[in-house]
Amino acid sequence: MLPDSIPTVTVTARYLSPDGRPLSGTVTFRAPAQLTFPAADVILGGPVVAALDAQGQISATLPATDAPDMIPDGWSYTVTEALSGVPAGRSYQIVLPAAVPLVDLADVAPTDPSKPNYVPVRGKSAYEVAVAEGFEGTPADWLASLIGPRGPEGKTGPAGPPGEQGPQGERGEQGAPGAAGLVQSVNGHRVAEITLTAGDVGALDQAAADARYVRPSDVPVTSVAGKTGAVVLAAADVGALATNARGTAGGVASLDASGQVPAAQLPAVAAPAVPGTWLPDDYGLRAWSYDLGAGSRTPGDMPSEAGRLYLVGVPLRSAATVSKAAVHVMGYDKPNSTVTAAYLGIYDKNLTRVAQTANVTAQLPETHNMGGQLAGLPLSAPVSLAAGSYYVAILIKGTGTAVPYLAATNWGATSTTSGARAADVNGVHRWLQTSSTTLTTLPASLKLTDMTEGSTCYWAGLG
Structure with a gap:
């Protein structure tokens, strides 16, 4: 297996007889000499022989002919076909650039001996051409250099035909109230000056209310908690503890973390009535x-x-x-x-x-x-x-x-x-x-x- 630092090209082919039967034999790939790759500390020598399998197919992985730092450079592979039943095997040259990592011999092998060999050759990119012409910078810099200044605005062309109506947009926020308008009617009445009755607003009239309810003014308060005049009640007036009694002895207890009333909040305990008992x-x-x-x-x-x-x-x-x-x-x-x-x-x-x-x-x-x-x-x-x-x-x-x-x-x-x-x-x-x-x-x-x-x-x- 070749080191990962050496770019490779995989060459495939399938050989069949005119009636569709798989052929047998070999396809040999020869470089012109031993190949040296100093960066990978590798020297390659000898031909690569690929034998046809039962389906008449081959597959060979070869170093690319334009691998960097390879010695020598600028050469091509000699392909020699030795097929059973085909007495005159072909021999032709191909170049395998790294830019084309997969090559089928059916696409590049010559079929007419009078025509020159077909070799896949990768041309230079526009960026590489620009660098060769003196451009300095990254591919991104070169792409950016292709964008020129904005040109003058052209004349307005004729209006196009109306497009199809789009979907209805979302409802906007309600606007501020407008100026007061004129009242058109009140509870169905349409006269200049309207007087509504209890029935117009679904209420009982005064006479009916007097017959069904006792108004507070009919039952005067004479005292509150035994007090008269402008009465102000305290907690004691309604049998309650004052809010400031919380946490005091005899007041509202604030339980401690164990759920017990703190000793400081317990009511005072009278001394035992037994003479001579000391605590x-x-x-x-x-x-x-x-x-x-x-x-x-x-x-x-x-x-x-x-x-x-x-x-x-x-x-x-x-x-x-x-x-x-x-x-x-x-x-x-x-x-x-x-x-x-x-x-x-x-x-x-x-x-x-x-x-x-x-x-x-x-x-x-x-x-x-x-x-x-x-x-x-x-x-x-x-x-x-x-x-x-x-x-x-x-x-x-x-x-x-x-x-x-x-x-x-x-x-x-x-x-x-x-x-x-x-x-x-x-x-x-x-x-x-x-x-x-x-x-x-x-x-x-x-x-x-x-x-x-x-x-x-x-x-x-x-x-």
């Missing part, structure tokens, strides 16, 4: 683990010096923005003891940390006393919490013998309160502690499998 709000808190003053209370040890993290379950009854976590600290003696790190935090029921304090060592009371004090320690940033159960995390590390004490209730292994430390309906336990004793900060998340329930149950709150 987190009484301490300035949102929620706590239990009432510090309810039941017996045994001061518990501080969280493990070895780095144990304690979790205290705290139920948050309504959504709130929390800015501090609280513990009840008994104090500790300095310089006999030193707190080296103290952190509080908040974890959700999945044990993922949602908030924490900075190191609050400096904010812990230093003097040990039996009464102690409630320490509300600020979070690094306030956090908005939905209603649900959470854990307050406590991690305190120190050195010495008299380390801080935190208020706690000691349920112990023999507690008579069955299930007091079990998980609530949300899966949140009341008290947990880590098995690890090497923690120095609050982890971003915890695993329940790494936690155990401690017998010392610290108090904690959210504020």
Whole structure:
């Protein structure tokens, strides 16, 4: 197969006997010498012999005789026919220019030996002639050069006959109203001055209307909502809430994303009538683990010096923005003891940390006393919490013998309160502690499998 860079011409022919039978034999195409194509790095040599098939046909693909950069150039093929039953085979010359990619020998082979050979020759195009004559530019430039300046306008010829009427066009826009015209008639009346009756316009006359309807003027208003004169009604006059009551306590509620009424819009709840019942709000808190003053209370040890993290379950009854976590600290003696790190935090029921304090060592009371004090320690940033159960995390590390004490209730292994430390309906336990004793900060998340329930149950709150 010849390289694509060499232009080719396909030569076909069919040979039949006078009675229509296919002939057999060969047709040979010879170039004058070896052909060299430097651009394609190809040298072609030898004749091309095409054998007639069962239909007496041949087909041969040959290099074009005007292929560019071919050595030699300006030559023609010698065609020699050797056909069975035809004793004197013909031999003639043909040129195969690339401009004629398909040639049938029946169109170019000579039939009269006295006539010269027929060779298909492609003539030069008009553009090529122009370039040969000195034109410079592309074919498009040459075509553009053929357009001369516009000539003078000719005389108007005689009018032609009228053409056929075309289809009706679309209806145009309605024009502006014209000047007022004269009234020709009103409801069928054609007199200079027309007076229409109720019947002319399909209405009841006054007498019929009085007989069928009660006019408002016949029933005077004496008061509106108990008011007389120029009455202006307010929302309360018709048993409604004012528009500015939306989103206020006791007003029209604006539900939050969970479909609940925000706590700030709930009506105020009266304090319980049970003496001695204290609520987190009484301490300035949102929620706590239990009432510090309810039941017996045994001061518990501080969280493990070895780095144990304690979790205290705290139920948050309504959504709130929390800015501090609280513990009840008994104090500790300095310089006999030193707190080296103290952190509080908040974890959700999945044990993922949602908030924490900075190191609050400096904010812990230093003097040990039996009464102690409630320490509300600020979070690094306030956090908005939905209603649900959470854990307050406590991690305190120190050195010495008299380390801080935190208020706690000691349920112990023999507690008579069955299930007091079990998980609530949300899966949140009341008290947990880590098995690890090497923690120095609050982890971003915890695993329940790494936690155990401690017998010392610290108090904690959210504020």
